Amino acid sequence: MARLGQLLREARETKGSSWRDIEAATGLWPEYVQALEREDYSRFASAGHARSALRLYARYLGLNVKEALAMWEGTVRGVERLPGEPEQGPSGRTYRAVVAALVISLGLAICAITALYGYRWVQSSGPGGALSGLSGPGDPARHPSPTPIPSPTPYQPISDTALPLYTITATIDYDDHSLAVQQRIDYANRSGETLSDITLNVFPNYDSEIFTLHGLSVEFGTGPTPTAHSLEGMTLHVPLPQELEAGQVATMFLEYTLDLPYIDPSDSFTTGSLGWSEHVVDVGHWYPALAPLLPDVGWYTFTYHPVGDPYVMEEADYDVRIWAPDDVTVVGSGEEEREGNLWRYRISEARSFAFAASDQYVSHAFDAGGMTVTSYYFPEHESAGLDVARLAAEALVTFGEEFGSPYPYTDYRVAETEFAGGMEFTGVSFLGALWYETYPGGVRSQLVALLVHEVSHQWWYGMVGNDQVMEPWLDEALATFSELIFYELRYPDDELWLWDFEVLNWPRGGPVDGSIYDFTDGSSYMNAVYRTGALLLADLRQAMGTQQFRQFLRDYCQSQSHALSTGADFYSILSRHADQDLSPLFGEYFARLPGEGAR
Numbered sequence: 001m002a003r004l005g006q007l008l009r010e011a012r013e014t015k016g017s018s019w020r021d022i023e024a025a026t027g028l029w030p031e032y033v034q035a036l037e038r039e040d041y042s043r044f045a046s047a048g049h050a051r052s053a054l055r056l057y058a059r060y061l062g063l064n065v066k067e068a069l070a071m072w073e074g075t076v077r078g079v080e081r082l083p084g085e086p087e088q089g090p091s092g093r094t095y096r097a098v099v100a101a102l103v104i105s106l107g108l109a110i111c112a113i114t115a116l117y118g119y120r121w122v123q124s125s126g127p128g129g130a131l132s133g134l135s136g137p138g139d140p141a142r143h144p145s146p147t148p149i150p151s152p153t154p155y156q157p158i159s160d161t162a163l164p165l166y167t168i169t170a171t172i173d174y175d176d177h178s179l180a181v182q183q184r185i186d187y188a189n190r191s192g193e194t195l196s197d198i199t200l201n202v203f204p205n206y207d208s209e210i211f212t213l214h215g216l217s218v219e220f221g222t223g224p225t226p227t228a229h230s231l232e233g234m235t236l237h238v239p240l241p242q243e244l245e246a247g248q249v250a251t252m253f254l255e256y257t258l259d260l261p262y263i264d265p266s267d268s269f270t271t272g273s274l275g276w277s278e279h280v281v282d283v284g285h286w287y288p289a290l291a292p293l294l295p296d297v298g299w300y301t302f303t304y305h306p307v308g309d310p311y312v313m314e315e316a317d318y319d320v321r322i323w324a325p326d327d328v329t330v331v332g333s334g335e336e337e338r339e340g341n342l343w344r345y346r347i348s349e350a351r352s353f354a355f356a357a358s359d360q361y362v363s364h365a366f367d368a369g370g371m372t373v374t375s376y377y378f379p380e381h382e383s384a385g386l387d388v389a390r391l392a393a394e395a396l397v398t399f400g401e402e403f404g405s406p407y408p409y410t411d412y413r414v415a416e417t418e419f420a421g422g423m424e425f426t427g428v429s430f431l432g433a434l435w436y437e438t439y440p441g442g443v444r445s446q447l448v449a450l451l452v453h454e455v456s457h458q459w460w461y462g463m464v465g466n467d468q469v470m471e472p473w474l475d476e477a478l479a480t481f482s483e484l485i486f487y488e489l490r491y492p493d494d495e496l497w498l499w500d501f502e503v504l505n506w507p508r509g510g511p512v513d514g515s516i517y518d519f520t521d522g523s524s525y526m527n528a529v530y531r532t533g534a535l536l537l538a539d540l541r542q543a544m545g546t547q548q549f550r551q552f553l554r555d556y557c558q559s560q561s562h563a564l565s566t567g568a569d570f571y572s573i574l575s576r577h578a579d580q581d582l583s584p585l586f587g588e589y590f591a592r593l594p595g596e597g598a599r
Ligand SMILES: [Zn+2]
Pocket: 453, 457, 475, 476, 479
């Protein structure tokens, strides 16, 4: 009987597919495809990972997926009868033990090979090629085929002026609350300077139990080179094997797993946006992201803080594939294509990519003049879920007109999640289930006020970026004030309710221009930065006149789009639109005038 790996290889040869073709169609990296053909499953992060890869590859090749999976089960059983291994069923747990045993038995050989080659295109070498070292001498079944591996297509990653491109493949183990991830970053050095290192902010590593890095390599110039790195807290420092000249492109490959923490329903901010709860997994701020490279600062890194959003992101392009179990719905950022268990999302000029996934979701889509707004909610919250789609669409259109910059994507999604708040990402927002549960109907509700707040972040955070760590007022005061703008324009009978509910009913705090580190609890942070910040904006509008303030906001939005804007930018654009000196007003709210040193 033919073996599984041989079947796969023959089907590929018949089809005439290159590794590049396969990656383009399935998202599977060549290394994994080759591992399937060698029946070497030790390269996979889990049994689920290997099974998903096989399912996808078999379907791509036009093979009978069920039969392929059955053969795989048999092969895993076969592997389990390695000397010294007890005979057990093909469960994930046993599988891991087998993999562990394999890793130990192949030991240094694997370490050496992965260290040397990491992820990369295998040289056209035939038997005895680089990866043949993965087959142990006592294991003829996994011996590589004598068929030469086809020549790889050389990398043509991105142009030397392109935004960074994140190409990510994530496999969800929904029951285990874990993700196995392969991530590639194509990075064009647009700094104008020679770089000797690259630094990534690894948000999920705020807790060392969550993020485990299994491999990292960098490829540019002459080819792949072993790459040392250090990960401390949220900072992943990667010294480059050779200098990256201005205009050169480097490609980084990372493999890691995420063991998601439990999200308590009372969690907010960071702990609410990454983890699992009873009905959903929230996957936000989850991947190693290039640190912003700032003039005079260098790679911009920071430390974790439980209050506020300890993230600063520059725009990038994303191509993300997510493999999910049959009954799980994925809600991500950007244009979505679904093929069976594979969900693919592509989005350009995005500040972040996030997704939620649930085996409970029902959805409702609302068409808003060429945009599709989709609300994903739990079935018991239907009336809230329907209103979320309609009102999010209304807010997207309203803000596009009011800020003079239309929402730049075709899709916007809102995912009901189980934490006490809302969280913005480009193209998708998470909203806490509590607000759905307590939704009384109508716009006089926490659900709608918070939804409108999150929608406005598509402008204040998404399009106009800022340092959310050191100047969080820039996006949060504007988002809170944008709620008022929406109610004034669309629900004038309810605007006073909104202003009381969101701002006046809370103690005044300050100074507004604090960093997240200045606050130890969420409510004093929100009182100062969100609510008192919104009061400042209301006072500025009052002082300048509504029309001039509106012109300022449009100018600020358009001129700062795609950038990381600063308080100094805000203040200088504002001053151009004001007839009077606004510094006394800022003095009432701020510790120092934007752009100036400490007073
Ligand atoms: Zn906000």
